[in-house]
Amino acid sequence: MEVPRFASGLYVGSVMHHRVKPVRHRLSYRVFSLLADLDELPRLDRELRLFAHNHFGLIGFHDRDFGPLGGESPLPPREREIRDLKGWAEGQLAAAGIEGGGPVRLLCFPRVLGFVFNPLCVWFCHRRDGTLAAIIHEVSNTFGQRHAYLIPAAAGPDGLVRQHCDKRFYVSPFMDMETAYHFRIRPPGGQAGERLAISIRQTDAEGPVLHASLTAERVELSDGAILRAWARHPLMTAKVVAGIHWEALHLWRKGLAIRPRPPAPVHPVTVVRGADLTNIAPTRS
Template sequence: MRPPDVSAPQLCFGQVRHRRMRPSANAFAYASYYLRLPIRSLGSQGFNAHLVSRNRFNLLSFFDADHGDGQRPLIEWIDTLLEAEGVSDADGEIWLQAMPRVLGYAFNPVSFWFCHRADGALRAVLCDVRNTFGERHFYLLDTGAAIANGSELRARKVFHVSPFCRIEGGYRFRFMRAARGQSEHTLARIDYHDADGLLLETSVSGVAARLCDASVARAFFAFPLMTFGVVARIHWQALRLWLRRVPFYSKPAPPEQKVSR
């Protein structure tokens, strides 16, 4: 899996899908969009556009403090974390995939840091997972070598996200990136298996466009309240499961260790 030839910020248009297998089947899909930012190349620069800003209010915006530890420069934070976890060769581009703020508001259920080696190969992926209780946890996907496009990566579940799932079993991840004509397509798939097998299938897919005023206008006016809708959909789907009497599990204390594999 290689980064694009030109390290330019992207706005990707696509779809979020979710399917629950049991005890009551439930599935939904909705159109969405997200940012993909080359953190190492971008440095402290802003965006060359009027409708999207970095660290200040706009139709769409990206705030550094929403990611990392909220204090250090993003590239310093991710490099330090990787080094502490024994990943010393992710010295190429690092792409952050996350939802922007829309009119100043954002909630990212999961953000992905795609960490490449200097030769362009994907070396590790850091998944920043958040729940609606204001907690977050990092899953570091690291095989010790380059990660092939579409290969399966696994992590044991240790963090509470949904009250309709126990903290048991694990996640299986697949990340794909492909050029089709003049377009670049990305897919992040996460399947959750508990003690009884496959329980949830989720995916986020998109087609990359250059982050510019035209793409921002397209995103904002097509989905003017997208990030508000993310939280609304989470609670709506939770209500549907509750009405179907899917077992409910109280929130336990978060894990003490912030990064797991």
């Protein structure tokens, strides 16, 4: 089997949301995502003409869009720009008592012509031997806030990672806070043409409320692949943001009441240990 040029890659597929109560509502749209190996970002910037790291490009990756480097970070703007994302992730693992030291790969929507909004980014954090140690689920809302759930990870015999946590962060104005997330993930392995699958089931005390999923196929990262993905989805960021508000309008018209927005969690990362959740302050790396 031919070794891929990069551990990073594009994943082309679709996002689906299916709300089952108190009203039924479903949406689905095509997207492409970037799996960015954080160690490779300088190399991607050098070798790909259509990819940009921390500057303008057709598609790009800006450090300040993730982790503690933007949103409500207490760091001054200049310090946000120079903080190392992998160092931040390793610091969070160490503070949680989880072994790291291996690759950190971040699945996200890339910037498209300088613009991006990521409802969910998934950080795959590995040990030195390459095995998956933890996943950081980083959630953003349309109010400029961001929060992350750090959960230890181990694949089962079927290759799937199963995780769960209680909701701690306000996302949709039409969703109660007293719910839980149940994740089922087929992590990326880096093989050409592989299938990536992320499924999220949101439940309340009475059962399922929402099912969401991302299914995608890996495309090797090249200028040609970038150009083809952009040509199929030239306004992807605008589509994501517009879609969120359009679907919110539909939910409001179906009679759902807007839930009040509580303050964001004091600390930007919630560490999940089994069924127990402990908030920790961000580490300095």
